[in-house]
Amino acid sequence: MKLGRTGAKVSNICIGTDNYGNEFGCDEKTAHSILDRALDYGINFVDTADSYSDGNSETIIGNYFKKNGRRDDVVLATKFRSRVGAGVNDLGASRYHIVRAVEASLRRLQTDRIDLYYCHSWDDETSVEETLRALDDLVRQGKIVYAGCSNFPAWLMTKALWVADVRNTYRFEAVQSVFNILQPGLGMEVIPQAQAHNVAVMPYSPLASGMLTGKHPRSGPVQDSKFGARDDARGGSLKNRYWNDQKLDTVDRLKQVADKYGQPLIRLALQWVSDFPGVTAPIFGSRRLDQIDGIIHAHSESAPAEAMAEVMSIAEEFAASTPMVYPPQSGGAFGREIKQRA
Numbered sequence: 001m002k003l004g005r006t007g008a009k010v011s012n013i014c015i016g017t018d019n020y021g022n023e024f025g026c027d028e029k030t031a032h033s034i035l036d037r038a039l040d041y042g043i044n045f046v047d048t049a050d051s052y053s054d055g056n057s058e059t060i061i062g063n064y065f066k067k068n069g070r071r072d073d074v075v076l077a078t079k080f081r082s083r084v085g086a087g088v089n090d091l092g093a094s095r096y097h098i099v100r101a102v103e104a105s106l107r108r109l110q111t112d113r114i115d116l117y118y119c120h121s122w123d124d125e126t127s128v129e130e131t132l133r134a135l136d137d138l139v140r141q142g143k144i145v146y147a148g149c150s151n152f153p154a155w156l157m158t159k160a161l162w163v164a165d166v167r168n169t170y171r172f173e174a175v176q177s178v179f180n181i182l183q184p185g186l187g188m189e190v191i192p193q194a195q196a197h198n199v200a201v202m203p204y205s206p207l208a209s210g211m212l213t214g215k216h217p218r219s220g221p222v223q224d225s226k227f228g229a230r231d232d233a234r235g236g237s238l239k240n241r242y243w244n245d246q247k248l249d250t251v252d253r254l255k256q257v258a259d260k261y262g263q264p265l266i267r268l269a270l271q272w273v274s275d276f277p278g279v280t281a282p283i284f285g286s287r288r289l290d291q292i293d294g295i296i297h298a299h300s301e302s303a304p305a306e307a308m309a310e311v312m313s314i315a316e317e318f319a320a321s322t323p324m325v326y327p328p329q330s331g332g333a334f335g336r337e338i339k340q341r342a
């Protein structure tokens with residue numbers, strides 16, 4: 001796939017790494033084996049962030065490419081903006097934060113350039129022009145190749161594209177935000193708008209962080225999962241987002257379609273996202289080898305058209321009966337920071 005209007009090519013799925021290097025995810029050895037499987041399969045698109053596992057995700061990826069020399073085989077994306085320290089400027093989208101954040105990411109990733117550098121979420125205390133001018137400088141310095149935004153509402157993405165246009169800066173060439181059958185709000189405005197402006201769209205959590213694998217029993221989430229202790233430690237933001245009767249009913253109906261056509265539910269969920277007009281590459285997660293194998297198996301074939309027609313009808317019914325909240329209001333990376341008085 002083309003990365004939006006740029007000439008760079010990315011695989012039509014991207015591997016996410018937020019679970020590398022933390023107690024709920026996987027260790028470095030497993031992460032490297034997962035990356036081996038992904039790259040050997042043909043995935044050339046890797047997504048991380050400076051805040052993932054307090055920087056461990058970037059460090060693990062840096063060590064991986066140092067060891068095998070495959071750095072130039074991939075388009076490597078990372079992000080700034082989330083909190084990475086205790087100081088008042090250890091977060092945000094200010095020039096002050098960005099110039100330090102990029103150096104820290106380059107150091108951990110052991111590379112001389114970041115191929116796609118996302119603003120992880122919007123910062124309502126910094127003008128988008130300040131952010132764009134800082135990113136423009138980084139492109140000119142060769143420290144980043146392209147810039148993108150993440151979790152931006154449509155109005156702000158429009159504003160950012162407009163400011164880049166009238167101020168003649170490099171613009172956001174990609175947007176990354178949550179999008180799956182159970183969280184379809186991105187499809188209302190952000191994706192059509194990105195498509196109209198040829199901005200690449202990278203939906204994250206295509207499997208609804210595991211809900212759309214069908215592995216969670218109705219009575220409660222599997223404990224050894226993103227919905228278990230990890231979510232408890234983060235205030236239950238995933239459970240708040242996905243764990244309700246309407247969503248569980250929808251998963252049950254999708255499971256029936258998967259069984260009827262002898263398809264893995266993961267394939268149906270991933271394909272629903274990939275097939276959505278305007279989508280470039282969904283960003284999936286895996287923390288074990290059997291999980292990446294399951295993803296590769298799901299991705300390696302297409303589901304029959306009849307099965308996808310049933311999936312689309314269930315997804316449309318769900319979307320029609322739920323408030324299309326975007327960005328999700330469940331806190332975590334999306335929620336507003338409680339403002340600190342300096």
Ligand SMILES: NC(=O)c1ccc[n+]([C@@H]2O[C@H](COP(=O)([O-])OP(=O)(O)OC[C@H]3O[C@@H](n4cnc5c(N)ncnc54)[C@H](OP(=O)(O)O)[C@@H]3O)[C@@H](O)[C@H]2O)c1
Pocket residue numbers: 015016017018019047048120150151176177204205206207208209210211213215224225226227266283284285286287290291292293294295333
């Ligand atoms: N920009 C942002 O704010 C933002 C936010 C979130 C994520 N992201 C990016 O998107 C990536 C993916 O997010 P995500 O993890 O929510 O994506 P996802 O693909 O929807 O969910 C991944 C989870 O599904 C389960 N899973 C995957 N393969 C499986 C298999 N074969 N069998 C059974 N279960 C399987 C695992 O859950 P368990 O771990 O429970 O076993 C895995 O952690 C992240 O790593 C990150 O790079 C970005």
